[in-house]
Amino acid sequence: MSENDSAFDFDDAYGKLQRGADTKIVAARRFAHRKAQKELAKDTDKIVDLAFLAFDIPVTGDRAMTWLEAIVNEKDPRFSLDRDRNEARIIATILLAERIQNGYQATPALVMTASLGGRRQTPDQEAIVMAARSLLARLGRHRGLRFDARLARPAWRDVGKALAAAKAGDPTSMNAAIDAIANEAKDAEKRLVETFNNALRELTEENCRLAEEVDLLWWRMSRWSYLLDRPLSEIDERALPFVAGTDVATLITVLPGPHGALGVIRNILGATADEPQTLKSTFETITASDRASLLKDVKPDVQPIASLNAGLRLYDDDSIAASLPAVFAKRTGVSIDTELTRFQIAVQAFYERMLIKSGWI
Template identity: 35%
Template sequence: MASFDFVAEYRGLQPTAEREVVTARNNSVQKLQAEAGNIGRLLDIAYFAYRLPIPAESDANPWFGEILRADDATFSIDLDVEEAARIATLVLRQRLYDNLPVTPVIVHAASFAGKRQTVDNHALSLASRQTLANLVRRRGTSVGRPEVTSGKAAALSELIKKLSDENDDTQDFQVIESAVQDYRSQIKQVVTTANKAIETAWNESRRLAEEVDLLWWHLGGYSFSLDRPLAELPAALQPIAIGMDLGEMINASPGPYGTYGIIRKALGKAADEKFKLGDALKELTAEFGGLISKPVTRYALAPIHGAVGDVLLEGTPVVGAQFKRRTGLGVDVKLTGYELALQAYHERMLSKLGWI
């Protein structure tokens, strides 16, 4: 498969860019890709791609700007906001091209059901959707039969002959020591391959268990987070509860593909009904405290969890102006029930895996 062509993609966004600038940006992107292996840095890159408000305590601006300035002394993280967004967008696009499982979930959360737009006119979000579909469809189908193997043990007679050829005064203990070392290497080989086989079987069993749990959850129509039937919840709150419940069941990114169908089925007709986020938040009272147990560290990437945490953990109402400053979104942004549940699901997955 051909590699991601950054130069072609960048020139598609900046067709008039001079050769020196393209070269500098290409060099910077290679450094950013290396940094993106750190989940915190990867989340920072999503902030730049979607032009999210950077928290005052974050070091995102310094480290990101320093990398760009190393290859272009004229770059300014404060003035070149759109350029930073282009670079960050292409970094994420390349990771999607490489089918890295963490990236699409982050992109889905950052896009907030398409209400946030990247400089490539939603191309990043569309690529993320396709990558996610490819990853989850392949999950489980590429698992081969795990095997435990051992290396070929050296024959004792060969060890004796080898030692005799090397040293006429070969002692018995040398033969025994060589035999022991040889068999130790065989044991190490068996243990290594056994652990790999166990890990493969464990991961596949966990995947299947997740899917079974999702199906039983759907059949039950019951929120385990709130310990009550979903039908008893206020209509505007049901999508959030459904998304959070399902996200809590997932232990590995990107999760089973069937989750999306289960979300739609669980919502029924409400899947296509429009809801204001503010209306859902108004329904939050202490009785729904089971929805969230810890605040998020990335409020802009998880607006639903951030707002729910404000109300249920901090006991403070969500103020529209403050919410806008922290997320770039209006508190009365409208989403379908399906979009609202999907956003809550992706946010909860990021939280469950300890990324936000």
């Protein structure tokens, strides 16, 4: 969770995006918001659904968001995802905004990915993108500084009543007291083991983080692509952003990854990091053999929120070569001629691959 202890103010967030809304509608949306947040805690696919909706990314028929519509319909039966599209996008945006305020670490990476370097907009004019970027930076600064895996002695539950009853000396009371003490001992042991396992997990994650940061430094020094098995200097400059971002993501196991990874990527790109290039030129300079290596662990039907990986995957299908730009635009909602800086492309590739590896998209 976040260090921000202030409670999320739904009414304020909704009021900024729907000024003058009727109080009954505000109450209905507040109810839906709270119920939807509970659903998000159970299913990451639904969080991804919200990103599709908030950023207006095209959705295929097998990704119908009926769950959200059903929740809103409980207090507003006339609401429709199709008919009330802008309202639906506002609902999704506010749900994501609260998750970011509450410090859920994967959500900002998802938001950054959906944004595609600012080429996709949300109803709040990128407020959640700025919040996501701020949280990622804060996580990077604080990671490791407050690590504490000390074990606390588990508190025993009160068995005083059972012990007091046992003083009567009758067998039933004495047996009940013995059972109460034995059961509590077992429960205390269980709580202690759980506490120990949690501490061990945190320690393991911390060790992995440190090892990954060392790996990043060696990667920067060696300038060698693990995925393509050759020096980065031999990779076409226009393909380098995608390769660098994806290569770095392969070294990291936990979302959202160390914030310093972006600095390492920028260093690799050098003086040309802020120069623009189109998505099309990025895709077309990656050879078929390199494409196979880069997409080895990416599903053929990778979701369009991962626009770079989805776009590159389209080049595997010779049957759509003539219409590929149109297919890309239809699936992702952006033009293949969209320009991003080389650094933006690398960051996009990094977060896309992190989310793919983690099973989010």
